[in-house]
Each structure stands twice: as C-alpha cells, then as structure tokens.
Amino acid sequence: MPRPGFVLEVDRSTPPILYWRGENFSLEKLPAGRSRVIYPPEPLAPLKDIDGAIRHALLNPHDQDPLPALLFPGMKLTIAFDDVSLPLPKMRRPDVRQRLIEAVLDMAAEAGVDDVHLIAALGLHRRMHEYELRHALGDRIYDAFHPRGMLYQHDAEDYDNLTVIGTTDHGEVLEINKRAADSDLVVYANINSVAMDGGWKSITTGLASYRCLSAHHTGHTLQQTRSLMGHREHSALHQSIWRLGKVLSDHGPKLFQIETTLNTDMFPDPYGFINKREWEWSTKDRAMFLGTTKALSRTPIKLARKIFQGIEGPHQMTSVQAGETSAVHALTLAKVYEQQLVPVEGQTDILTLGIPFVSPYNPDGVMNPVLVMCMGLGYLFNMYRNKPLVREGGVIIMTHPTYRDFNPVHHPSYIDFFEQVLPDTTDPVVMGQKWEKQFAEDEWYRHLYRTGNAYHGVHPFYAWYWGAHGQQWAAKVIIVGGDGPTVRRLGFTPASTLDDAFEIAGDVVGRSPTITHLHVPALLVADVQ
C-alpha cells in the first residue's frame, strides 16, 4: 500500500534534504523549527493487465459509443497523440502511446478501415526525431505508417492544411489541422502527467495553428492563470481552452478521447534515492548518492546531460479512460490528484525548489536559462491547488547551475530571446507587445520549425509567459549556484549557497522566515488550505 504524501516539520535531527541542481544533486540543511519539506505520495500500484484495461476502456467508454461502433469501412480515421514532452523522463518501452494506438488500430483493422492517419500533436513544439517517434509508437507502427506518409507531425504554420472550425463568444478563433477536421473520427491518445494537461487542451493546442494558440498564450492570460494545476475556474488559460473545446465539440469532427495516468515511479534503480525520504536511505542509496554526485561533479556537462537524458523511467499506467472529452478528463483529474495531491496547511515566506535537468521543453536537449525560469516559476511554483505555497510578496529560491548554454537545433529563437529581449525587458506583457510578433513571424525560425527540429520562433515567449504568475507573485527570485550574469539577465538574484540565499531573502521576508521545500520529483500538487 503506497504511503500518501506528507509534510515534514524540520527539526534538529532532520538530515540534510536532497535538492536537484540540474545534472547533479546536493544535500542541504534547512533551519530547524521554521522549515518544512513536502514529500510526494509514493507511486500508486500500476494496472495489472494494461492491454486488457485499454481494450476494456475502448469497449466501455464514458458518454460515448464503444470505439468499434464508431468505425466503418471507407471512413477517415485520424489518431493524434501527445509529443515527446510527455512523459518525463521518457518511459521504458513499450510507451503508453504505442499500446493505445495498437489497440485502436486492431479495432480499425477489424472494422475494415483503410484510411488512417497518425499525427503527432506538437502544437508549437519541436518536431520529434525518428528515434523519438520510434520510441513513442514502436517500430511496428513507425515502419508501417511513416513510409506511406500516414504518420507525420502537425505543422501549426501550414495554412493550406489548417482549417477554421469556429469562433468562441470571446472572439477566439479555433483553427486546427485540416486532416483532423475533415475526419469522420479523431481519436486522441493522451498521457496525463500533470493536471493542467489533457481534456480539451489536447486537440485545441496540440493540433492548433499559431494564430489560434496566440489568442490565449499571452502574458496577460498567464498572469490571470491563478491555478494551472488546480481549479479550472481560476485559470484564465483553461477557461479559454474550454471555450474553444465547446466550439470543437459543436462544430468539429467526432472525437474519441483516450486519457491515461502514470504513477510517479520516475527513476530506475541506481537513482532510487531520488524517490526516497532521506532518513530512509539505505547504505546502498547513500553510496549511490555519493558516487553519483562525486562522479557527476567531475563529468563534462555534455556527458552528464547524455547520461541523464538517457534515463528511461519505470513509470507505469495507473488508469485509462476513454470516451467524451469532458467526462474522461474528470476521471483523469481524479486519478492524477489521487497520485499527486498533498494537503498543506498555510503558506510560507520562502519556497525552495530544486530544478532538475529536464523540463517539458528540453527532452534530449539543454535546460537553457529561459527554461530554468519556466520550470521554476511556470511549473514547480504552479504545483498547487487553492493558493500558492509561497505567500504573495514572498521569496522563491531555486537551485540550478543556470549555465548560458543553448541547443541551437532545438532552441534557435531562445538564443536571440536571451540576447535581445531579456536585456530590454523581463515583463511578459511588455515583451509580448514589443517583441513577440517579430519572433513569431521570422521566416528563418518558421523554416526551422517546419522542416527541422526547432521549437517555433515564438516559443521562448510562451515559456516565459508560463512563469508570469510566479514572477508577479514573488517579491524576489534567487537562484543558488547559477552563473551570476546569466541569472541577473533573467531578472533574478544569484547566490552561491542556500544559506547565502536565505540571508539575501532576509531583506524581503525578515530574519526568521518560514521555509517550505517542494521535494520533487516525483511530482506533487500541494493542496494549500
């Protein structure tokens, strides 16, 4: 029986706590009596018969006919699936998407469906490499569909293959992939790692055009998104997406949503100490920690990155549900919260976050400074329900080397964003008005996005907007162990040690502030009362 998450009140006998520092770790002693650590719940037990559960979900969907009843000869079937940003780290083969899509294809084959297209729902993310597609879908599907042009990746800039479905009462235009729009049935294969994903967001962002996405991916909307992982009514972003979902359900193609949840068993055996509570580390765990950290501190960064990006997580499926999007998503959210929710009493003056080597936007790539901001203020800060863990006007302390390093293949526009936009402004609304259009419409970035493996030119803005609420909420953000000039360029304060960071924070929150550390990964959502 997995233990639920819990909040540890730090006392004198509490051992030092594990912090991520990019491609390494450190142990940090937190002040006794005024610090607490939030530990995630242990991984839920996976489904015993995964393929059986998938088949059962397809045959017994929610508020929808069984999948075989929706399939008929001569129809156009489109299967869209989540891209490489999920799950993190990548899961051991076979990936959930492969299992889901093979089950759907089996039924399609039995129904005599010939016209099947598989589309990677990228949105404005980078195109997946062949090895990533093979990992997600398996060699069988890749070899059968890709050579025939029946497996491809969504292009949010290919306006010949995009079509307008309708407009919301707020004037937001829903424009999605034409093949999907013209299909008799669109099946969406989703992996739900965090509560903000899935639901109507799957198609209305994954298969949408840049024009469509730009309506709600703005600095202003994200500043008003007060509960990205919690209640939808407090998230301006999700309100907009659900309005677009209504247009899609009223005027778009017939949809069949399949959503899955994974447990938080994210790291394999040698890295087992990451998922454990420090006082429960065995001799082996301590030896592994010491060996790993000492070795990594002497390892060239490129090799360290390669080691970490090569990790395949043992996470397994805990639920699968299919049918009508809203009905399915409600069940998915319940399961996500069952795995991730931790009740927490009250807010804190200082929130500390260890930033890992990976975010949804750098799988197999570099965690550049913009993504450090996005991961800290956009993702980890937002892992709350009801209200943020840190009080308004509090301090956020992150630990990461924040090297000035970019992957020019994946993040070309991030480089110019860092060099041109950030020296000018770090305000999401100002940069949106002044700079966004220039980056979004740049022909070279557009070319790299459409033909290479680059994120869309506008993507660094969206990554920055993701942290807009956290940026506005916290009076000061400090990065421990980061490259000084780079951290300052982000608008944050550098510190060499965590104790120094507490000293610096004292200017804002006083001499004896309360401190809370979010012990991630594994993922957790703090339900702040």
Place this chain on the structure above:
Amino acid sequence: MGDKKSISITQLRRLAKIGDAASGALSSVMQPVRSLGFPYLKPTRPKGVVVPEEPSKLGTDFETDWARKAPARAARKVFTRGPLKALVKAMADPEVVGTDRLSDLMELDPSPAVIFAPNHHSHVDTPLIITAVPEPWGSKLVVAAAADYFFDKRVKGTLAALTLNAFPIEREVTTRKSSDQLRRLVDTGWSLVIYPEGGRSPDGWGQEFKGGAAYLAGRTGAPVVPVFIDGTGSIFGKGMKRPRAGKTKVVFGAPLFPQEGENTRRFNARIEAAVTSLGDEALTDYWTARRRAAAGTSPKLTGPEYNGWRRQWALAEHRKLGKAGQRRRQQRRWPDLG
C-alpha cells in the same frame, strides 16, 4: 611426381609400423586385465539362456534431467552465449523484433514460464531461437525435439540435451507421459520451445500446425508466444547438403492464453493464425498484416493450394519479400565501357 609418390608410400609404411607397435603395446597392457575376467569384465553368457532385453533408453525414454542441473546449465550458458551466438550471427545475422510484446510478462515477479511456438524450416531455427529469446526465459529454456531424430542414438541425444537443452517429444501426438514431464518442467519455471509443425518444412512452405503446443498450454496454463522465423529455409533448409550464410528475422508475437471453454483444436487454430499474421508482418508491415488478419486474407504459411513447379515458383517469389531476398539481391553491375 614419382619421388613424391615413393615418399608417401614410405611414410605409410612407417605409420603402419608405428600402428602395429602401438596395438602390440596395448594388447600387452590389456592382457593382465583380460586375465582377471569377471567381475572385472562383462560376464560371458552361458549357452541356451535368454537374457531379457534392457528397456530402451533412447527416443522418448532418453533421460535428460541431468541437462537441467547446475553443471550442465553452466556449461550450456558458456556455449550458447559464446560460440553458439557467434555462429548464429555469422550464419544467420538475425534481426529480432517484437520482444516489447512480452514486456508485461517480463514485469511480473516471477515471470511465468511460457511456450514459444515458432514455425520450422531448418536446423538453424533452434540455435536461432535459443539466442533470440529474451531474458528471463533465455536461460531457462527447454527445446522439444523429435525423439525419433535427435534421441535415436546415445551420443546424439546427449549432445542435443547438453548444448540445446533438448527434450524428447513425439512428432505426431503428445503422449500423456511426455505431457506430464513437460508440465513438471513448466511448473518448475522452465519455458518450452515447441515447433507446432512437428518437423522441418519439406518444401520451403509451412505445414499445418499440430496441437502439441496448444494441448500443453491447456494442461499447464502457460501462455503461448507465437514466433515467426524468416530466412532459415534458405540457409539450411531440409534437403540442403551444406549451409549457406544469410540473413534472418525473428518476430515475437503477443502472448496467447487459452480462453475459457476453448478446446485444443480452436486454440491451435488461433496460434496458427497468430504465427501466420506475424509472417505477414515480417514480409510486409504491421498495419497491412493486421488488416489482412482481420479480413481473414493473410497469406497462408502453407503456401498456395496447387502443387508442382508452380508451388516452387511461388516460393521463390515469396522468399524475395523476406530476408532471403535481401541476401540474393545482387549488386547492380555497370558495364565496363572502357
């Protein structure tokens, strides 16, 4: 030339002399032993008595339990992971796909014993499957081998049991005795390789599946993993005098479990259909194979209905699609225009 001949004759004479001397020495050594007689030597048989024949220890009665004891397992591990693997790589260059379909069984602790049911074209199939089966099954694998072929002589049987962990089984009908022994093996965690066709293909096309694998699955409760092997028929097919190196492909299918109320015949038909579909997948692709399987139009393993040269002709065309075709594909030769 004459010199060479005279030298060789001289050498032969010398060798004969050495041989005579050796035989003389041996007989002089053995003489005292012979003089000891019974009980140091076999007893002589008195005239007029009939000695009852010892029960046969060959065929299905061949004792192979020793081959699953620790010393034999250790020796086999060294042999299969070293020389056998290298030989298979050199002769058959296998491409192994579909092991991800076994991942759910692998995750179970302990992983259950399974019955691998491949098609059978060649003696190369067994070394190939032994080296292709993933762990945890690879190191606890018993190969069901035709008792009348592999266990008709003591030396042959011993070698088959030691190197391949072969177990004698009847070709046509699995007897209760064999099935009891195999069930005991499965119960103790040993997985089986059973060729449901009962023997190698006589003409390059497959044969109808016999019910052995399905029957054993029903009796033991072990899942059957269908396997398709492509390309071994042209490496060392039945009737070939010597092997020719080539390429092969091994495709593992999803495990099949006997369904409630399903008799052996129906389960066997399902196994055959699964291997047929994997064969189609190996020669075309996953989606084509799935659609044909659903429509019941997968090309049969047993080949076309007609006989004679047209059947052989079709076999050549069929092989071109597979791994054998890759070997035979000639590099384009450009004319030398000076």
